[in-house]
Amino acid sequence: MPYSTDPHRVTFIVLRYMRKPILVLVSVYAISMVGWVVIPGVNVEGKPEPLSFFHAFYFLTYTATTTGFGEIPYSFSDAQRMWSIISLYAGVVAWLYAVGSIIRLLQNPHFRYALAERHFARFVARIREPFVILCGFGNTGSLLARGLSDAGVTAVVIDKDIDRISALQLRDYRVAMPGICANARVPVVLTDAGLMRPNCKAIVALTGDEEVNLKIAVSARLLNPAVQVITQSTSEAHEEAIATLGSDVHIVDPFQTYARYLGATIDNPSIYVLNRWLVGDKGANLDAVPKLPRGKWILCGYGRMGRRIQQALENLRIETTIIDPGILQTDDSLPNFFRSRASQTTLREAGIAQATGIVAGTDDDAYNLSILLNARALNPNIFMIVRQELHMNERLFSVAGAQLIMQPNLVSARRILFELIAPLLKPFFERVRASRIDGDDGFLRQVFEELRENVGSNAVPRLWTIHIDDQSAPAVHSVIETAGEVTLRDIFRNPNEREQRLACVALVVRSGDDIRVMPDRNHRLSNGDQILLCGHDKDLHLLEATLNNEYTLNYLITGADQPRGYVMQWVTRRLNGSQPMAT
């Protein structure tokens, strides 16, 4: 479909399309009017008088709307009546033709597309807040859009499938999510979507096509070097091409991300729980960390993911039996390999009665669910890990009773969401994963204890990144400027009860290149710091008030209210002798 950003395009199309009908209409009117002016009539005094141009136009106008006022201004002569028959029929035909043309134009898909396009470009131009461009509204894209909506971030969506855009328009997002059906390969589409606008923060390429993702990344880098680029890629060649584009380009490999997450989860299910809890997943509870049984496991599905799971289980010295229809001959050499679909018979053969855990890890949701049902029927106590491919099957999976549900799309979507709304979470999770690899469980236990104690195990936390500068934390900024000292402990005090602390935890503090995960409560803040917080909404609001009000902040630091007015400051100074008071 040809594409142009000319704002007058729609007007132009209408004019070009209506050229003939308008010409016909004008000609019919002109001929009729000339006739009226020439054909003689009779006025009240009986003198011959034809209609004037004004009266001729007036007559044609009120007859065109079928409002017959009669013969105005004087009764018509028979010659005039004959002419009126001709001009009325000609007029009706001309109008039908014109109106028909307009209706045909409105039904023309190209014209409707041009209208939608203009509406979209105007809508994007009116966005004032920071926004994200989302190319591709598939499984991952729609999950990401939902997450962005929950975080209050507007996304501009481009997808080349009209059905996906219709689906987008039916969602109940909390913020506006304008969408256009277009090919993101075309650079003009990206500029229409606001790529060059200063409040465009990032562009996310999630189209299923590697080439298109690469093209989007390149276009974005060339058109607006300030924008953050996040693309999904599964092939190494493309990843390499994208990585050379520069520093602010992030490549998310859905398989790798998912495999790493899966490995970490099997290694330590508390990472799975922590992840779910941080994004506020329904039913996530820090106290309900499932414990992986160490007996024999059955693994259904031995593709890319299955291999990874088997690896993770092997690392834990857990014995696995694999059931897979299998395509590779080499698989047969594996011990305990059943080349078959997982049915009741094969499950029984694989020894489900003795197994302690089962992984339903094929890429077919219905198949996975049937494996779960069979497994539970044969062994009610079995620990179940299931892979969910499509988000729409969520309800089925939530009632299927599996202990761990792994959604590859959701893992990718969350990874990108965190990159966009809480980039400091990345070092946090890196540290969390590393703590396990080092065999040092103390760190993870400390994280859980802090969160449990200060936020609550089954609370719904909110993630919030604060920047210590004179815009978002003016009070802290000015206290630090005047050589005062502000620690995390100070700002976490409750303004209503100084000895209590707010229900929030600092996950990461970043000052310059120095990144601290789970910083000490006595950590001194400096200007330019970024702090990633996790806590209750209500408490974060109180904290925000503290960051903005220097009297509250001073009270929290010193424990005493400082005089506010000039008069009282002067009085206090006199009372305290010559000691100067900090204001």
Next chain:
Amino acid sequence: MNLEKVIFGFFVILALSLNLSFFIGRIDEPAHHDVITFFLVVVVNIIATGLKLGDRSQIGALLLATSLVADILLIAAAIIWTFAVHVSDAGMVASTMAIIVSLAGGALVANIVSVATVVGETLMLRR
């Protein structure tokens, strides 16, 4: 307890109370509105304004604004009063008194907003 809050609250509420006691009475009856009460209203209002100077918080700015509104209305009323008694030949008549009292009524509203803000801010901090 905080000394500044005591002094501050005292003057803000005193301004409101005096303002009301001047305002009460038939609007155009000079005998119902005492000049000494009016003088006290003006003085206490200006002192309250002075105490509000220097506060850099948002609430401080709002309090200062309401105080300034009350001051402007009361000073306008004072000028009209002086003009009526000393300059005009007719002296204090019912219609002039009505103007002065209605201006004091406007200042009363500003003072009510002021007191409500102070009370609200104090209640918000449960300490």
